[in-house]
Amino acid sequence: MQRAVFLLVAALAMTAQAAVAQTLKTVKERGTLICGVSQGLPGFSNPDDKGNWTGLDVDLCRAIAAAIFNDPSKVKFTGLSAKDRFTALQSGEIDVLSRNSTWTLSRDSSLGLNFAGVNYYDGQGFMVRKALKVNSALELNGASVCTQTGTTTELNLADYFRAHKMKYEVTAFATADETVKAYDSGRCDVFTTDVSQLYAEKLKLANQNDHVILPEIISKEPLGPVVRHGDDQWLDIVKWTLFAMINAEELGISQKTLDEAMKSEKPDVRRFVGTEGNYGEQLGLTKDWAVRIVRHVGNYGESFDRNVGAGSRLGIARGLNNLWNNGGIQYAPPIR
Amino acid sequence: MSAQPHPLAAPPRVALWHNPKLRSLVYQLAALALILWVGVEFALNAKANLEAQKIATGFGFLENTAGFGVNQSLIDYREADSYGRVFLVGLLNTLLVAALGIVFATVIGFAVGIARLSSNFMVSRLAGAYVEVIRNQPLLFQILFWYLAVLGALPGPRQSIGLGLQPAVQGLADLFASLQRFGVPAVVADVTRLGADWIGPPSIYLNNRGMVLPEPVVHAGSGLVLAAALAGLAVLIAVRFWAKRRQAATGQQFPLLAAGLLLVIGLPLVVFLALGAPLGFERPVLRGFNFASGIRVIPELVALLIALSTYTAAFIAEIVRAGIAAVPRGQSEAAAALGLRRGRALRLIVIPQAMRVIVPPLTSQYLNLTKNSSLAVGIGYPDLFAVFAGTALNQTGQAIEILGITMAVYLVISLLTSAAMNLYNARVTMRGR
Numbered sequence: 001m002q003r004a005v006f007l008l009v010a011a012l013a014m015t016a017q018a019a020v021a022q023t024l025k026t027v028k029e030r031g032t033l034i035c036g037v038s039q040g041l042p043g044f045s046n047p048d049d050k051g052n053w054t055g056l057d058v059d060l061c062r063a064i065a066a067a068i069f070n071d072p073s074k075v076k077f078t079g080l081s082a083k084d085r086f087t088a089l090q091s092g093e094i095d096v097l098s099r100n101s102t103w104t105l106s107r108d109s110s111l112g113l114n115f116a117g118v119n120y121y122d123g124q125g126f127m128v129r130k131a132l133k134v135n136s137a138l139e140l141n142g143a144s145v146c147t148q149t150g151t152t153t154e155l156n157l158a159d160y161f162r163a164h165k166m167k168y169e170v171t172a173f174a175t176a177d178e179t180v181k182a183y184d185s186g187r188c189d190v191f192t193t194d195v196s197q198l199y200a201e202k203l204k205l206a207n208q209n210d211h212v213i214l215p216e217i218i219s220k221e222p223l224g225p226v227v228r229h230g231d232d233q234w235l236d237i238v239k240w241t242l243f244a245m246i247n248a249e250e251l252g253i254s255q256k257t258l259d260e261a262m263k264s265e266k267p268d269v270r271r272f273v274g275t276e277g278n279y280g281e282q283l284g285l286t287k288d289w290a291v292r293i294v295r296h297v298g299n300y301g302e303s304f305d306r307n308v309g310a311g312s313r314l315g316i317a318r319g320l321n322n323l324w325n326n327g328g329i330q331y332a333p334p335i336r
Numbered sequence: 337m338s339a340q341p342h343p344l345a346a347p348p349r350v351a352l353w354h355n356p357k358l359r360s361l362v363y364q365l366a367a368l369a370l371i372l373w374v375g376v377e378f379a380l381n382a383k384a385n386l387e388a389q390k391i392a393t394g395f396g397f398l399e400n401t402a403g404f405g406v407n408q409s410l411i412d413y414r415e416a417d418s419y420g421r422v423f424l425v426g427l428l429n430t431l432l433v434a435a436l437g438i439v440f441a442t443v444i445g446f447a448v449g450i451a452r453l454s455s456n457f458m459v460s461r462l463a464g465a466y467v468e469v470i471r472n473q474p475l476l477f478q479i480l481f482w483y484l485a486v487l488g489a490l491p492g493p494r495q496s497i498g499l500g501l502q503p504a505v506q507g508l509a510d511l512f513a514s515l516q517r518f519g520v521p522a523v524v525a526d527v528t529r530l531g532a533d534w535i536g537p538p539s540i541y542l543n544n545r546g547m548v549l550p551e552p553v554v555h556a557g558s559g560l561v562l563a564a565a566l567a568g569l570a571v572l573i574a575v576r577f578w579a580k581r582r583q584a585a586t587g588q589q590f591p592l593l594a595a596g597l598l599l600v601i602g603l604p605l606v607v608f609l610a611l612g613a614p615l616g617f618e619r620p621v622l623r624g625f626n627f628a629s630g631i632r633v634i635p636e637l638v639a640l641l642i643a644l645s646t647y648t649a650a651f652i653a654e655i656v657r658a659g660i661a662a663v664p665r666g667q668s669e670a671a672a673a674l675g676l677r678r679g680r681a682l683r684l685i686v687i688p689q690a691m692r693v694i695v696p697p698l699t700s701q702y703l704n705l706t707k708n709s710s711l712a713v714g715i716g717y718p719d720l721f722a723v724f725a726g727t728a729l730n731q732t733g734q735a736i737e738i739l740g741i742t743m744a745v746y747l748v749i750s751l752l753t754s755a756a757m758n759l760y761n762a763r764v765t766m767r768g769r
Binding site: 082083086087090106107109110111112132140141142143144149150154155157158159161162168169170171172173174178181182185186187189228229230 | 404492722
């Protein structure tokens, strides 16, 4: 809410020049990137007890900072609820939003925002207590459902129950924590959100093993970073930072193999590391922008494994998020 | 003779720009123009910025499909309805909680305020403790307390707590059974238990999904009962008018309370029975995840209502106490000297005078309660602020329009409340006689 009011004031008081913003310049002058993330979602953006943020979405912010400053620590993270996230971006409070947000037409158009790509292909699912002995989402007629307000989840839920002519009662909370707490306290039979989030939030429940995630995936949820309309250069930088991470994995360039790659004779690797061409400079960055990203953050696969994949507590399979040549749909345009 | 002008003669002519009246007018116009200019500049600037960023503007979104569900709605609402309808649903939910809250807060507040002045040590200290404990805790904390700690601790739907006559009689039977070893014959317990069975299952249930009440089933003819009640009320008003005039003229009193009960309760009851009880109640039945039939009161509403009314009541209690304390002691002493009993003295002498002091601050408490109801967002009660300035704002992204509408609505509700209270205040102020 305070963010909505902030937007109101900002929109009223902004000079018209702000519309042709130069985000890169602003970020460089400030010396830090301000990145909007969740208020704590394991695997995607979660602060540890020392206040260090980790996660797939956080890595993307660090990669952008690495590309600009050659220093992944020059990021200030702002935790945002689903309700506040877009207003924070519209009002200029944050430079980029990397907060498990679903790419939809209306967000891309009428909210005045641009999605820069997809860093996680997700879908919506349901979690219930095992004691209810429910095996399918189609058995949920009459159930009480907890969800977070201001999400596509809320709309998909309504669509799904309407399409299957089932009744339900929805209680929508402002933050993810309130939602999980209400579900855990028994206010609702069902907790619904993106499947990746179900896995993450399950870790927070009192008795993890008493809950089961139903097999149905009821929606497409392509999650990705978002920027404001009106600054194409900044959109390109965010977009290509993500593409660089995906391309790095495809080219086999990782934190371990980076030094070899620098000496590689392969033309596409040479273009990636900047020994050939001036692709980074075309973006407004330096020639070694992609090297900085991989050195400090790693490629997409490394980030995935470390945060949500096999190497993490969540243990989510790559599935759709595998590279296109490996059975998934993660695909990045070439750097040339 | 001196050449001095007469002190009352016309003042000397001053330059136009030294004329105080004209000056103040010019200053005020300039200030007004400045404020208008700032407003217009803000509006134009906002429009330019929104257009530059291609953020949607205008009120067309109110006709678009909302597509999300709402937990509680006083009017028929489906996901396929428009954002305009969502606005109405939210507004009615806000009005519901505000109206109920004002009633409860006033009742509790007056009771506690009067109790605080009681000469009974226990009663006045208890009332004092209530005021100090409730008044000095943050409201949001109290809302969360009632929601999570009290209502959240209730059992799930399948272990619902039944309320009503049957559980009470059943409890009585259990009590008799346990009293058997003190010589209460077993047959007493058995008969009571039979009685409980005869009453049938309980009709009110309490669980962590809220409260389930029996649903009234309206048969033909129940309109007549309502008409009888309204007619009774109309007659009562006329009788009250006549009785007042007669008392003023002759001093004779009329048993208004008895007449009122007879007219407003008795008359409809006779009609109700004569028509063969055209109104029944359907008991809630547990089916699937929760009770399928019956009226459901969601726990969010209950928690919000309890917190808002107890919290505001603490302030109202203090206002009532101050109001009564403001009436000079001589007034009650004079009433006593006239032979009025304490209750009558309070009702006829003290309270009417205290109301003059009570009503203006009471108005602010009503306004506070209405505005505080927006804290509903903390527990997911679908009030105007949560569903319209929350969910709808988020789905459409039209912050400026939605916040504008919401601000206007709260302003209108507050101004209407103030206007009604001012009207009432004008009635209770002391008139010069």
